[in-house]
Amino acid sequence: MINNHHLKRISTVAGTLSAALLLTVTQANAAGEVERATATDFSNEVEWVKCATKQEDGGIVYRACFSPPGDWFSVYDGKPDGSSAVVDWEVGSRFGSIFNADGAGTDRYKNKDFTESVTIRFRVCTGHWDTKTITAGTCSGWVSNLT
Template sequence: MRTSRIATVLGGIAAATLLTVTQASAAGAETERATETTRPSVQWVKCIATHGDNDEYQACFAPEGDWFSVHDGVADGSSAVVDWQVGNRYGAIFHADGASSTRFKNKNFPESATIKFRVCKGHWSTKKITAGTCSSYVTNLT
């Protein structure tokens, strides 16, 4: 019985830590909104998507110009979010302009640095990512 209580407490601590880390990622130093509607003429080299329960969010990265594309495919009141990290820099790019659309955001990263990013569900109004909704990370060079 004591082992069961310890496992419950540790599970609760782990869940609270995950929620805090996920929300902190969205509230990072570079929390922005993707507003560009014109597709840049660059080659998208890495894309990641989430699917399930009718959720369809996609994010892509193009090293030429350090562009992100963010697609929100579901009318659910949430935003598609790119959660990214390059070295000590990190941030979140929210697509808050409605479902069935894609927005673009240009960044400026050092050349040949490793970028890792994932796509999540979040809310632009609170600048937070919804815990447990993120894809796995993908990596590429900038």
């Protein structure tokens, strides 16, 4: 017969194993499509339809914009803080992040290929290109548009 001590021990071991498995799966799935934006400038040819911004002291510090024709993103980093501006995006079951790792005062671009006429959600955050991570609590609100 199993006593309470053994049941507690079995429960603790099972809970620890479940948590470890969940953490591993979450970390593996959290990455999505992680890419670096480039200096390719299409700003004169692209109409930026929607933008997500982070502001401090009345000025834009970080900005991410989207253009449906061609599925272009623009990522602006306006703060010399050692962090990267990042677009965090979702389209259906696809998701990912695009880092502007080129420093303050730069606007960088990334072209994607999404299914047409579906909803995209995106926001701008800060993060670190070297670790491919977004800093918790730094993201703007979500902005939505059709692709």
